[in-house]
Amino acid sequence: MxxxxxxxxxxxxxxxxxxxxxxxxxxxxxxxxxxxxxxxxxxxxxxxxxxxxxxxxxxxxxxxxxxxxxxxxxxxxxxxxxxxxxxxxxxxxxxxxxxxxxxxxxxxxxxxxxxxxxxxxxxxxxxxxxxxxxxxxIRSRGAATDREAMLLCAYPTPLDLEKEGEEALRRYARFLESFAAVRRPGSAALNLAHVAAGWSDATYGTWSNPWDVAAGALLVRQAGGVYIGDPLAKGDYLAHVGGFDLAGSALSEVAGRSPGA
Known part of the structure; x- marks a missing residue:
């Protein structure tokens, strides 16, 4: 087939x-x-x-x-x-x-x-x-920097709070300070689809399962965006539109320290 x-x-x-x-x-x-x-x-x-x-x-x-x-x-x-x-x-x-x-x-x-x-x-x-x-x-295109970008976020989850305590809230605060807007819509798959379509600029989540992110990961990658993580294993994911400056983003510091990867 x-x-x-x-x-x-x-x-x-x-x-x-x-x-x-x-x-x-x-x-x-x-x-x-x-x-x-x-x-x-x-x-x-x-x-x-x-x-x-x-x-x-x-x-x-x-x-x-x-x-x-x-x-x-x-x-x-x-x-x-x-x-x-x-x-x-x-x-x-x-x-x-x-x-x-x-x-x-x-x-x-x-x-x-x-x-x-x-x-x-x-x-x-x-x-x-x-x-x-x-x-x-669709093409995954949008903002280049945090100060222009819409972040769709699932972090911190209750499990992140359990594992990291107040540090998780401090990391979330970095998102609020850095990004033009941060939203927590509540669906990893739709978050990824919206990044693939260029309707939002980045998304980040922890402790995801393959059924949450597999289709969305393929969407992002095939639309020209970037998906970081293993969509077929339990763990963290990060995705953004093509041309986004991840190295200069608060995402790089927060995602690099998360324990769910």
Whole structure:
């Protein structure tokens, strides 16, 4: 199966759960928790992942799938990384910043991915041939320095505060002092997609999982931006638009000292 067919499968799977998520959005679904109360889950996360898995299984039988809710199943060189709702807290509360993220890797290399925003119906896609938003090619271009840049940030998380204490707050303060604007929207995958599209300039997060960032990492790289980190392993990530001065950025000092890498 070539990368176009893999992308077609990913986009079909992502769009297959769009109607359910739009219908459930702002219904204030019952929320459970996983690791702790900062890690919510709803029935829609689980149901959406089941639907996505069924589409992938039907189109590419025998694939390995690594999902946030269902864990790892199957085996082989082709592996799908699935986050049915990246930004569950936003989805559950009614804040329209969440997405479906699906990526395909062959032999440990990302080759296709989609980040689908079901509220806005924005579909960010990437293969080894390029990156697109709603079918239009995108380029990751924007600010060159912190003082001009919009930073989308997930740091510090409660785990960062637990590990670093007040030092995490001091590092976050460096972002606030250095960047023109800092926002914490709550979805790593959408943050990366927005950097890929040049709608924001940089993003940084810690303790991420492959299903959070795999599709977004491919988007950024194929759009001409920079992604730093291993998107197929748990850890930290940093991404920015092409031409951004990372060496002169507060990101370089903060990311270089974070323990989650």
């Amino acid at each position: 070539d990368v176009t067919q893999l992308l077609d499968t990913a986009t079909e799977a992502a769009r297959s759960v769009g109607p359910r998520l739009r219908k459930a959005f702002r219904s204030r679904p019952e929320v459970g928790t996983k690791r702790d109360f900062h890690d919510p889950v709803t029935e829609h996360d689980r149901a959406a992942e089941e639907t996505i898995r069924s589409v992938i299984d039907a189109r590419v039988p025998g694939s390995a799938i690594v999902g946030e809710e269902g864990g790892a199943t199957g085996s082989g060189d082709l592996v799908w990384y699935v986050d049915p709702i990246d930004g569950t807290a936003n989805f559950a509360a009614g804040l329209p910043f969440f997405c479906v993220s699906i990526a395909a890797a062959v032999g440990g290399e990302l080759v296709a991915g989609v980040v689908y925003d079901p509220v806005r119906e924005d579909e960010f896609t990437a293969t080894t041939a390029g990156a697109w938003c709603n079918g239009t090619p």
